[in-house]
Amino acid sequence: MADRGGETRRTSARVLVVDEGGRVLLLGFRAGGAVGWCTPGGGVEEGESLVRAAARELREETGLEVPESALGEAVAETSGYADVGWAEGVFRDVFFHCRVASYEVDVSGLVGLERDSHAGHRWWPVGELEEFVAGGGTVYPHGIASLVRELTAGRVPERPVRLPWHH
Numbered sequence: 001m002a003d004r005g006g007e008t009r010r011t012s013a014r015v016l017v018v019d020e021g022g023r024v025l026l027l028g029f030r031a032g033g034a035v036g037w038c039t040p041g042g043g044v045e046e047g048e049s050l051v052r053a054a055a056r057e058l059r060e061e062t063g064l065e066v067p068e069s070a071l072g073e074a075v076a077e078t079s080g081y082a083d084v085g086w087a088e089g090v091f092r093d094v095f096f097h098c099r100v101a102s103y104e105v106d107v108s109g110l111v112g113l114e115r116d117s118h119a120g121h122r123w124w125p126v127g128e129l130e131e132f133v134a135g136g137g138t139v140y141p142h143g144i145a146s147l148v149r150e151l152t153a154g155r156v157p158e159r160p161v162r163l164p165w166h167h
Contacts, residue, residue, distance in 0.1 A: 008079070009089025013054035014041025015071065016097045016144070017064065022152040023123040025105065026139065027061060030117045036138030037122070039095065042114070050074065054096045061114065062121070063106025064098075071096040075157055078141050080165030093141060094160070097151050126152075140166045 016039055017025040026037040040061040044053040051068045059065050079092040105121045124132075130145045139145075142164045150157070 007090065008092050009087055011044045011050070011092045011094065012041055013044050013050045013057060014039040014093055014095045015054050015058045016075065016095055016148060016151065017058070017062070017103075018097070018099055018148060018152055019103065019123060020099075020101050021123075021125070022148070023125050024129065024144065024148045025062065025103075025121065025123055026129075027107075027118065028120040028122065031138075034138065035120075036140065037124070037132075038140040039144070041093070041095075050094050051096060054094075058098070060109040060111070061107065062103075063109060064100065064103055066098055066100075071098055072156075074160045075151065076141070076143075076147055076161040076163050078163040078165050095141070095163075097156065142166050 019025070025040065027040055028035050028037055040058050041054060042057045042061070044050060048056070051071050054071055055066060055068050073096075074094045075097045076095040077093060079090060081089065082091050107118060107121065110118055126145050126148050129139065129148075133139050133145065144163075147161060147163070
């Protein structure tokens with residue numbers, strides 16, 4: 001659904017974590033009896049910068065600690081209206097990018113709703129991610145595979161890419 005305008009209900013900072021093999025890390029989540037996949041990240045707390053929130057959420061959800069400077073500037077964003085059960089309104093997601101060597105994910109920092117809806121994690125090769133989406137699989141944000149291809153090729157956008165809204 002398109003952005004209905006109005007004040008943003010929630011801003012999230014998210015991270016596209018890409019390993020040395022060009023695979024992107026996604027976290028599985030349960031929703032309506034199905035499993036979907038999304039990037040690590042979550043809500044920005046009062047007074048917190050986007051990049052600080054991205055680094056904090058990455059640490060909480062994956063155990064990966066990176067300095068804010070390693071995330072650089074935002075590479076993508078998306079926004080629009082959603083009713084996700086616990087909140088309704090305009091949501092905004094801002095994405096940062098981080099390259100890592102292979103990394104063993106630690107989800108012990110998940111809390112509350114994150115823990116309740118968690119359905120695993122996976123390092124996705126871009127080709128498999130594209131096949132999954134083409135087959136009707138749920139991955140947020142839309143357009144992630146082509147963005148990861150650009151990032152792994154060293155083409156970091158000068159301004160954040162606008163991704164389609166996913167609800």
